Amino acid sequence: MKYLQSTFLIFVLFILPASAETGYELWLRYNKIQNPELLNSYLGQIKAFNVIGTSATHDVIKNELSLGLSGLLGQPFEPSTNDDASLLAGLSDEPSIVKYLSESELKQIGKEGYLVKSVSQKEKSRFLITAKDPAGLLYGTFHFLKLLQTHQNLASINVLENPKVDIRILNHWDNLDRTSERGYAGFSIWDWHKLPDYLDQRYIDYARANASIGLNATVLTNVNANALVLTPAYLEKVKALADLFRPYGIKVYLTARFSAPIEIGGLDTADPLNKEVIKWWEEKVQEIYRYIPDFGGFLVKANSEGQPGPQNYDRSHAEGANMMGDALKPFGGVVMWRAFVYSSEEPDDRAKQAYTEFNPLDGTFRSNVLVQVKNGAIDFQPREPFHPLFGAMPKTPVMMEFQITQEYLGQATQLVYLAPMWKECLDADTYVNGKGSTVSKVIDGSLHDYSITGIAGVANTGTDINWTGHPFAQANWYAFGLLAWNPEQTADQIAEDWIRMTYSNDPKTIATIKDMMMNSWEASVxxxxxxxxxxxxxxxxxxxxxxxxxxxxxxxxxxxxxxxxxxxxxxxDRSESGSNAVNQYSPEVVKIFNSKDKVPEKFLLWFHxxxxxxxxxxxxxxxxxxxxxxxxxxxxxxxxxxxxxxxxxxxxxxxxxxxxxxxxxxxxxxxxxxxxxxxxxxxxxxxxxxxxxxxxxxxxxxxxxxxxxxxxxxxxxx
Known part of the structure; x- marks a missing residue:
């Protein structure tokens, strides 16, 4: 299995601070290990590394291992060409790799998955990083370096990881003028005016950070979309970013303004059933793929907060999404259609509207359309019960939308670790297929056997030197990536790893900071x-x-x-005697939420x-x-x-x-x-x-x- 060469050869080095810590390096600090015993142990086990394979991603892996090992172990490490190197990284079909793998291991490694393990042969020990594709090999590389960063015992490591979710994506609410809606860390990191000719090092460092936590996609532009991003002048700029991101396994997506055929296409309608409109979108998609052969697809906000959509023409959300899905399908692209909607007329309870509009459409969407649903039914509030659409659309892939940027949670002035909030939602039981039908099982597709799965996070990055404004907001970016990879991970373990990588491996420091983080969300609520x-x-x-x-x-x-x-x-009052929003949940959940005496007190005033x-x-x-x-x-x-x-x-x-x-x-x-x-x-x-x-x-x-x-x-x- 080989990988296409990128048009760019990427050499990655973080810009290290001259004196003081700036936070720019995020969790990828490769400072020399200060524990002499541990350092000597690692140096005794890791003598040289060899990355087998030729692709732009393999070049990134070589640079990452050289940078990470040299920094952590305090002496130069350069790539070797010796297959007997103590650290060997390559795809699982390489002859020098496959001999170390069992048939079971080969079967278990999935797309984007990886295996990191210690192996012994002829009284010689070494470490192996392998995968079936270059992206997985890159993820495995970051995992190996994380083991060193967090001071783990390498003697008998055997880690086999596969992502549970297909599309693990950041949504940037960034505008073409570099403002960032609900952004609290400066301006947008995309300098559209200088693109495509000026390629800021920050773009590469962004891709590297995302790859290190398993993210594989990004939406560059605001859901309140500007149609200009679909014009050739901007597609050239998007192509430049896509080329930079490709070696890191990251696909680029764009927001599509539903009225684009009118605004940039010269048509007098955007009716999704109009033949000229259908033709316009087909030609536009073909044009995009000429610029970006691996373009991911569109994110669409329609008929919400004044945004145009199919309902302007008395068409359904499914008819609008399917028109775009049909245009993208020949190229493997997808549509992520947001369920955050509310009509121009005031409903009796806004919490009910998304369910009311989308549940009847279940089974009518094309196979390459996902419905993107916020974790709660209102709007990223400090605490919400899980959205009733989770579990309510068994025939339609439903993907999660979390908000990493702290719009309602103190913005960039407050320390609020969001993983416990996300876990409360992911671990919530929908009961739609009986006890244990958690939201995470909806998202990873296992509950309804979805053919495609996704999880999105509204990004909190900006031009601030530390990326996220508040130093601890970096933990939310990090935690989102880990939970997107595997929604079953715990907030506690994610916090500990982030602390070790970002601040210290000192036990007291870890315990103190982790206690701060784990209690911060409940405090803010x-x-x-x-x-x-x-x-x-x-x-x-x-x-x-x-x-x-x-x-x-x-x-x-x-x-x-x-x-x-x-x-x-x-x-x-959302009980049966009020707006009756409770009845959008399964009967088992209704029994809990409908009663003042049974509903958890944390949701009491939400429902009563x-x-x-x-x-x-x-x-x-x-x-x-x-x-x-x-x-x-x-x-x-x-x-x-x-x-x-x-x-x-x-x-x-x-x-x-x-x-x-x-x-x-x-x-x-x-x-x-x-x-x-x-x-x-x-x-x-x-x-x-x-x-x-x-x-x-x-x-x-x-x-x-x-x-x-x-x-x-x-x-x-x-």
């Missing part, structure tokens, strides 16, 4: 939206609390629509309007419990501040000070959320704030007067 509250954030910028907003052009854009606070109580004096599990009234949850969130941030201070000697000065300052901001913002929210809800409950809860320091009118016209990540106007 408590000081923002406890007990199932949601959509309480500021208008437009989504920064900070604004539960009082009620004057927007649509009711379902306002916080008051969602919390429905009144003199009786608070919460959105509950009186202020309702007795909670703690024995407190709802009002008191709400107040204590807000205070618990603030206290948790203060604990993180102390924990970070306790490991100061183990952290470099630059990153220590950065996180310290951000934790100080996070404490202020947590207090702001607590004080503003309790002050507002108190106007309905008419009850005192409990003595153990710190009272607000300012008036409700003060919090309502705050304005943030230039907060980062505000959606641009078109």
């Amino acid at each position: 408590n000081y923002m939206t406890p007990l199932g509250l949601h959509h309480l954030m500021g208008t437009g910028h989504h920064y900070g609390p604004a539960p009082w907003v009620s004057n927007l052009s649509r009711a379902d854009w306002t916080p008051v629509y969602y919390h429905k606070a009144d003199a009786f109580g608070v919460g959105f 309007h509950v009186r202020w004096d309702f007795e909670m599990n703690s024995g407190r009234t709802l009002w008191n419990e709400l107040a204590f949850r807000y205070q618990d969130g603030v206290n948790a941030v203060r604990k993180m501040q102390g924990q970070w201070q306790s490991i100061k000697p183990q952290i470099d000065e630059n990153r220590y000070r950065s996180v310290q300052m951000l934790l100080n901001i996070q404490e202020k913002e947590a207090i702001w959320w607590k004080d503003a929210s309790l002050s507002y809800f108190q106007t309905f409950s008419k009850q005192p704030i409990p003595d153990a809860v710190e009272p607000p320091t300012k008036s409700l009118e003060y919090y309502q007067s705050l304005r943030f016209p230039f907060a980062p990540g505000i959606r641009p106007s078109w």
Whole structure:
């Protein structure tokens, strides 16, 4: 099995900081191992490496091993041509590799999978990295270096990994003017003005970072699409990026604006059943593949938030998606059709609309169309129950959409490790095929035998030197890649590996930082939206609390629509006596969510309007419990501040000070959320704030007067 040479030969070296840690290297720090015993052990086992094969990806592997081994082991390592080298990397059909493999191992290695193991032959030990394709060999290379970075015992390693999900993709909400919608780490990393002639080293480092965590695809442009990206001038620029990314196993996708036939094609309609429209898309797709032979396909946002779509012409989502799918199918391309929709007319409950529109279409989509569904039914809130569409479309591949960028979770000023949130969703049981029908089994295709699977993450990268704004936001990029590869992995283990690779292998440092990370999401939920509250954030910028907003052009854009606070109580009644959104779930789940007494308290106010004096599990009234949850969130941030201070000697000065300052901001913002929210809800409950809860320091009118016209990540106007 051979691999086509790329038009570019890539030599990769990270730009190392001259003095202080900048965070640019992410989790790919190859600093010399400081443990003398471990270092000597590795040096005794690894003498030389040989990468067998000739392709652009093989060249990347050679450079990665040279860079990683030289840095970690503190002495130069260059590729050897000796098949007896102590580290051998090559495809599983190479004669010098296959002799070390059993028939069982050969069968178990799948597409993009890899095997890393120690082998012994004729009293000689060595390490083997092998795969069936170059991308898998690259993933195996990163895994081997990770073993060294995390100080693992190499003596008897035997790791066979296959990805559980086919399309593992980042969605960049980046615009052609370099603004990034909901981006909190600077501008877009794509400099469209200088492309295709200026190829920034950052593009290569981006591809390398993604490959290191198993991601294999990227959508370059915003879901609120601009049709210009489909014109020849921009396709030349996209081609330049695709050529750079190819050796790293990464395919390029684009967002397709549904009205493109009108805006750049000169037609007077974009009706998906119109013959001229169909012909236009067929010719456009052919043109794209002339530029990019391995183009992945389109991501489409249609008939949502003002975006054009098939419903403009009284056509269904399936008719729109299938038209594009038919154009892409001869080339192996796919359509990822987003289910984040809501009509121009206000529904009785916006949480119901995606299910209402897409569930009846199950089985009507083409085989190369995936429906991309957010983890929850509203919009990436700090906590949501799993989306009812998971498990509800057995005949249509449903892919997950997570948000890595922290639009509703403190943006780039707050430390919030998102893997526990994603795991709560992935591990949730849909019960659609009986107990154990988890969301992760929907996503990996095993529950419904999907022919193609996918998982997308809205990217949090930008031009900031450390890529993600907050140093700990890097962990969310890293964790997304690991969970996209295998949704069954644990948030705890992912956090530990990231800490070891990014900060330290010191046991106290690992334990302290991991505790901070693993408790950070629950803390943020408590000081923002406890007990199932949601959509309480500021208008437009989504920064900070604004539960009082009620004057927007649509009711379902306002916080008051969602919390429905009144003199009786608070919460959105989605039970059978309310909007009946619960009945979009399986009967077993309905029994849980429909009852105030059975629903987990973390979702209580999502599904029920509950009186202020309702007795909670703690024995407190709802009002008191709400107040204590807000205070618990603030206290948790203060604990993180102390924990970070306790490991100061183990952290470099630059990153220590950065996180310290951000934790100080996070404490202020947590207090702001607590004080503003309790002050507002108190106007309905008419009850005192409990003595153990710190009272607000300012008036409700003060919090309502705050304005943030230039907060980062505000959606641009078109």
